[in-house]
Amino acid sequence: MSKNIFERLQAGEAVSYSDPAHSEIGEAAERTTKLLIEFNSTADVEKNRKLWGKISGEALDPSSMIQIPVYVNIGQFTRIGKNVYINHLCSMLDMGTINIGDDVLIGPKVNILSEEHPVNPAERKALMVRPVVIKxxxxxxxxxxxLPGVTVGENSIVAAGAMVNKDVPDNTVVGGIPAKVIKKIDQSDRDNY
Structure with a gap:
């Protein structure tokens, strides 16, 4: 059985825009865009939970909340845990998969990107993906x-405006462009709330 374009991407293949299967991406994005237009135009939380289930293929846990508007290009490769809060204007490119754990806070205007292009100009019109994990x-x-391929460690904080291009260790605060470790979160920090 041949793999679809998403399976090929997630298996590490760089896929060119001229690939005959590239239209599968456009079809999936169009389907998601139609659902997002409806999602982003209603304040009905329960309706949006159902719509998110159609977008991602997995129901949004009742303890989690997504503020509108939110943007996702495909949606079916984003997984959101329990007790997650995603603030407005979050943008997710998820063909490489985005996995958001439990008890995660995502501020406004955050970009989570699992997609990129090769550095070589001759190959730049190809698409590559790497998973993003937020523990x-x-x-x-x-x-x-x-950025693609990054894991944000358990209980860690990414400072406002940071650009994260490397894994963030558990229990650390990172900030800057590119993000660097600012401090370790110790037991007294964890006990203060």
């Missing part, structure tokens, strides 16, 4: 960008 208890500050 339990993480907090992504306003305007931060998480």
């Amino acid at each position: 339990n208890g993480a907090w992504i500050g306003a305007g931060a960008t998480i």
Whole structure:
């Protein structure tokens, strides 16, 4: 059985825009865009939970909340855990998969990107993907960008405006462009809330 374009991408293949199967991406994005238009135009939380289930293929847990508007290009490769809060204007490119654990806070205007292009100009019109993982208890500050292949560690904080291009260790605060470790979160920090 041949793999679809998403399976090929997630298996590590760089797929060119001229690939005959590339239209599968456009079809999936169009389907998601239609659902997002409806999602982003209603304040009915229960209706949006159902719509998110149609977008991602997995129901949004009742303990989790997505503020509108939110943007996702495909949606079916985004997994959101329990007790997650995603603030408005979050943008997710998820063909490489985005896995958001439990008890995660995502600030406004955050970008989570699992897609990229080759550096070589002759190959740049190809698409490549790498998964993004945001572990339990993480907090992504306003305007931060998480790049492809990054894992944000458990209980870690990404400072507002940071650009994260490398894994974030558990229990650390990172900030800057590119993000660097600012401090370790110790037991006294964890006990203060």
